[in-house]
Amino acid sequence: MKKQSLLLLMLASTLIGVGQSWTKQYDRVDACNCGYALVEKNGKFGYVSEQGKVLVSLVYDEAMAFSENRAAVMVDGKWGFVDVKGVEFVKPQYTEVYSFHDGLAVVGKGDNYGFIDSTGNVAIPLRYSNARSFGDGFAPASNQKGLWEYIDKNGKEVISFRFSYATSLTDGAGRVLLNSKWYTIDKDGKLTKEE
Known part of the structure; x- marks a missing residue:
């Protein structure tokens, strides 16, 4: 019984490690929210899927986590919003924003x-x-x-x-x-x- 438990634990650890290997290519990875993770590399932010596929290119100076399938993004000191497809439906124009609620x-x-x-x-x-x-x-x-x-x-x-x-x-x-x-x-x- 102990041997089976140890074997299952080792297998689970291996699978978890393989599934998250994509995270190592980023300087920062925030927890997935709505199926999307906020990531940063070389001072630029974007979003990836839980599998590591880039959904929104890393082109933003700052960004917030998705809320209600929308996320705030900053370019040149101005905030706008993108949807889950990466479409910028609010061009950066605001000095301050909060997430959708x-x-x-x-x-x-x-x-x-x-x-x-x-x-x-x-x-x-x-x-x-x-x-x-x-x-x-x-x-x-x-x-x-x-x-x-x-x-x-x-x-x-x-x-x-x-x-x-x-x-x-x-x-x-x-x-x-x-x-x-x-x-x-x-x-x-x-x-x-x-x-």
Whole structure:
């Protein structure tokens, strides 16, 4: 029994090693996400399949992991997005971006932030001084005074500007800073003071 277990362990180790031998040709390999791994070689980023096949050429100065079958990529200090086929459906034009969540991605130009949809069209105009990703259908966004609120996917205010800081909702709850105290907030705006 011990001999069989040892033999199986050795076989599994060999197969795993063979399957990942392609990783050695890159300076950096991030974990596969959606079946694609972010890779870097000589300061350029791209994406490969789990088998090591190049899916998006290593031509980008920076890149983020795929989220909702889209990934943010940077060229010459500007961010855009590619799809899983490597098609650049948003040309690099933004100074800051976040990954797609709930079908929308935060984009920023200078001091103005908004959201684009999965086709690259502006869904919520760049009218906020900062914003975070959508979660559970809501996103935190701040006005020019630095106060945060929560908006829905149409850009409609659902919980008004009053927080010094706010996080995205996860599993129906987020965190907000109000009067120098942290609270948990739910989708209805109910606050629970954190101890």
